[in-house]
Amino acid sequence: MDYTEQKKLATAVSNVAANINHICRRxxxxxxxxxDDVAELKARQAEIWQLLKQSQKDEIPP
Incomplete structure (x- = not known):
């Protein structure tokens, strides 16, 4: 099985978590x-949603 998309999703989630931690410390x-902090978090969240939608689309046959 190819786990490329799952790895991208895990990376995106990890990046958001790191950003949240950094913002909370500040x-x-x-x-x-x-x-700008809020905009960055929204952008990362949108990235995660896009990856989730793509992953779901790839898993469900037409």
Whole structure:
């Protein structure tokens, strides 16, 4: 079996988790967050959804 798409999804989820941790550390340290942080998280979330949709489409026969 080819696990390429699952690896991409796992990488995307890992990246989002790392971004969330980084943002949380900065918020705890500085007491604020930025619009760019929210935009980055939304972009990563969209990437994950796209990968999930593609994976589901590939698994379900037409």
């Amino acid at each position: 918020i705890n340290h500085a007491g604020r967050f930025y619009a």
